[in-house]
Amino acid sequence: MAVTIIDVAREANVSPSTVSRVIADHPRISEKTKKKVREVMESMHYYPNFQARNLAARTTQTIGVVMANSATLAFQNPFFPEVIRGISTTAHACKLGLYLSTGGTEEEIFQEVVAMVQGRKVDGIILLYSRLDDKTLNYLREMQFPFTIVGRPYAFEDQVDFVDNDNKKIAQDVVEYLFGLGHREIAFIGGDLEFVVSSDRLEGYRAALESHALKYQEQYFIHDFAFEQDGKEAIRQLMTQQSPPTALVAHDDSVAYEIIRYLEQLEIRVPEDVSIISFNNHALSEHVKPPLTSVDINIFELGLKATELLLERIKQPEREATHQYVDTTLIVRNSCQSLNTR
Amino acid sequence: MAVTIIDVAREANVSPSTVSRVIADHPRISEKTKKKVREVMESMHYYPNFQARNLAARTTQTIGVVMANSATLAFQNPFFPEVIRGISTTAHACKLGLYLSTGGTEEEIFQEVVAMVQGRKVDGIILLYSRLDDKTLNYLREMQFPFTIVGRPYAFEDQVDFVDNDNKKIAQDVVEYLFGLGHREIAFIGGDLEFVVSSDRLEGYRAALESHALKYQEQYFIHDFAFEQDGKEAIRQLMTQQSPPTALVAHDDSVAYEIIRYLEQLEIRVPEDVSIISFNNHALSEHVKPPLTSVDINIFELGLKATELLLERIKQPEREATHQYVDTTLIVRNSCQSLNTR
DNA sequence: CTGAAAGCGCTTACAG
DNA sequence: CTGAAAGCGCTTACAG
Structure with missing residues (x-):
């Protein structure tokens, strides 16, 4: 068995209470006693049992x-x-x-x-x-x-x-950025709306559009489930409609990478034919081709x-x-x- | 305070020992007693305290x-x-x-x-x-x-x-694969040799070279620290020497991505001018450009x-x-x- | 400044 | 099949 507080107490000629207080560095124990007890703890290789300590102290740390x-x-x-x-x-x-x-x-x-x-x-x-x-x-x-x-x-x-x-705000900022570059047809490839982060970003996207008197359009929005089911087809439909978007906002860099690959298969170039911007700034985003513009969320x-x-x-x-x-x-x-x- | 095993015992008219045994689903307790105790536990919203249980049972789960x-x-x-x-x-x-x-x-x-x-x-x-x-x-x-x-x-x-x-083996296999493709000048961009995984892969690389009577060459090996300090320069030196390698083995996909970017800056095309292969098969490796050949390590x-x-x-x-x-x-x-x- | 005692909430031989 | 008792290894009022 491991050495307990009682073994230490006996060896140091003090009570278990005192040993316990030394462990907790209780201020009312004399330095002399502390020193002695610590030496004994050291020499006996005492180590406190967390379970026991936590049970008694009603904490878990x-x-x-x-x-x-x-x-x-x-x-x-x-x-x-x-x-x-x-x-x-x-x-x-x-x-x-x-x-x-x-x-x-x-x-x-x-x-x-x-x-x-x-x-x-x-x-x-x-x-x-x-x-x-x-x-x-x-x-x-x-x-x-x-x-x-x-x-x-x-x-x-x-x-x-x-x-x-502030996910609403950063989604707005992203759209504003695209707007500043002259984009008006901006699509959004969203995340699972069960998660607040996704719905917040979608909301920011919509708010930004509206602030420029642009209407939110169903055909410019791809649901996560649609994308996950058949991302390639979703992108194909998005890009081959009447007036295809000139810029895409993806809810995560990994989604952006995937989109870029599909675009490539469709022979649509990024950023020449369509711009893409995303969130979360993965470590790899600087190394992909093209290097991805993304929001670092810290x-x-x-x-x-x-x-x-x-x-x-x-x-x-x-x-x-x-x-x-x-x-x-x-x-x-x-x-x-x-x-x-x- | 939360309800304890003692509260349950009192309410169910049994001893704490019995309650404990019901929790553990002890075989020697009658079904009838188990049922009764379980009902009481349910109605009192009893939940076992893990710390106490673990302290007594000398386990942590x-x-x-x-x-x-x-x-x-x-x-x-x-x-x-x-x-x-x-x-x-x-x-x-x-x-x-x-x-x-x-x-x-x-x-x-x-x-x-x-x-x-x-x-x-x-x-x-x-x-x-x-x-x-x-x-x-x-x-x-x-x-x-x-x-x-x-x-x-x-x-x-x-x-x-x-x-x-089997890291030695997979490194060997990777070199064999390149060899089969006709490559003879094969460089290795290694990981931190403090880690066994890195030294094993390096060893496999060397073994494969030797099995084809090719010599391991210092100038075809880039240390992790050299790469981390100035990856771009390391790659530049590697690729501009007398007889530059025709294929590179990177110890991890993320390193491969980085290498590809540097190569691009040097206007060296992958795979046209140099092949690259790597380990670990990150989720993104199918989406980068070019899609990366890599070993999935499961x-x-x-x-x-x-x-x-x-x-x-x-x-x-x-x-x-x-x-x-x-x-x-x-x-x-x-x-x-x-x-x-x- | 230090100790004796009770207690944290369980488990588990031992006994019947 | 069930219970009384000891114990897991600590902490912490309380008392002095």
Whole structure:
């Protein structure tokens, strides 16, 4: 068996309480005692048992990280490691552990979250996605369990802590940018509207069009499911209609890459024949052909801030809900062409 | 306070022991009692406290996942989510939790692993990397703590459980493939040789050359650090020497993308002027230009198998060490050209 | 500044 | 088939 606090206490001629207090660096223990106990701990290779400590102290020192189901995960590939890196940075600095959800379906994930909360596995939870009317989120709200979202909640915005980009605004900005280049026929290849990030971006797109008295047009919008089912055909239809778009907005770089390939097969050149712009600025976007103009959404920061908010919430359960919007940067590369100079 | 096993016991008119046994679905409890207790648990919304259960049962029902430091992580971007997906699949099926390392440096990671082991945070550990003479690995070995590596250990191969691709072989195969296409001047842009995966692939490359009585040549090898410092210059030098290579082997697709961009700047066409082949088959490799010929290493399976091995090890600490090699597939796309038909 | 005692919420031989 | 008791390894009022 491993050496316990009792073994140390006996060896150091103090009580277990004292050893415990030395571990916690309690101020009311004399330096002399601390020194002695620490020496004994060292020589006996004592190491505290977290489970016991946490059970007694009613804490876990770990936070739960809940990702959307794996299908979506695969999709948002580069998002995940980067947001984890942000979360880890804060977590590690505060000596907090990370507990990861493993569920593959919405229901499994929900059950896991219940287990985390009720089973006292974590002190708080970070939701890595925001879905319309999400069971998990509602549960967390009802339980008043500390949690933060990376993304904007679909509702109760003022009652929930979250970190997000201003997705409406960046979608608007992107359209404005294209508008500035002279584009008027701008199509949007959207993400799954179940996710708030997707609906926000779509909304920004529409708002930008309307602000220029351009109408939102059905035939300029491709749903995620249509694209996933047969992306090539969707793009073909889009580009062969009466007045095809001169610019495309894709909801994610990986989608943009795919579109570019289909366009190529259709012998439509980017950016000469059609411009393309996208979101999320994957690491590879500077290396593809043509280098992709994309919005950097600062994923690392998203993870970092979400963790900070969560820690504050854990410390002060009663504080008011806080939001934070993380800055984005439009990275202009070579996938968009100006029509003005024509 | 939450409802405990004692509350349930009182309400159901049984002892706490019995409630505990009902939770564990102990065979010696009568169906009648089980039914009654379960009804009470239901109606009282009882949920077991994992910390207490684990403390008493001396288990954790969670496995630790340790990644190499963040710098490397960023590099191997798509690897991480995919291997986690594989690990999650097995873990979730066995109702095991995942505890993630958060450290940014080797030393931090080591300390975390010590905390996981000594602090009884996990029942076993999966190392997501294999490094030369790794302190963490050595510690785990010495402690005889259950662990598995995704990758081949640098030593003690027959004493450690691991899952890997046969990296020597796939590097050989890749060179053979190029050889079959008529290439004789084949360069290698390698990874960090601190990692076994990189040195294995380099070794395979050399072995393949030698099997064709071709000599390994310094000027056909670019070190990871040289490439990272100034990739463009490294490629320029490589391609402007006396007899430049006709084919390049890159240790990872993301490196291949970068190389392709530099080649383009040098006005060297792929595959017309030089062929390029790579490992890991990122999701994007079919979408880049030219679509990249790459070796699919089946990352999902790597994670899945590693977890299975770990679980077996946890069950039978004394069993013999096992290895498993996961199959790979050469995905031929359009980045290599045959010289034979010229 | 330090200790004795109770308690965190479970599990598991042992006994019947 | 079920219960009483000890124990997992800590923490933390309370008392001095």
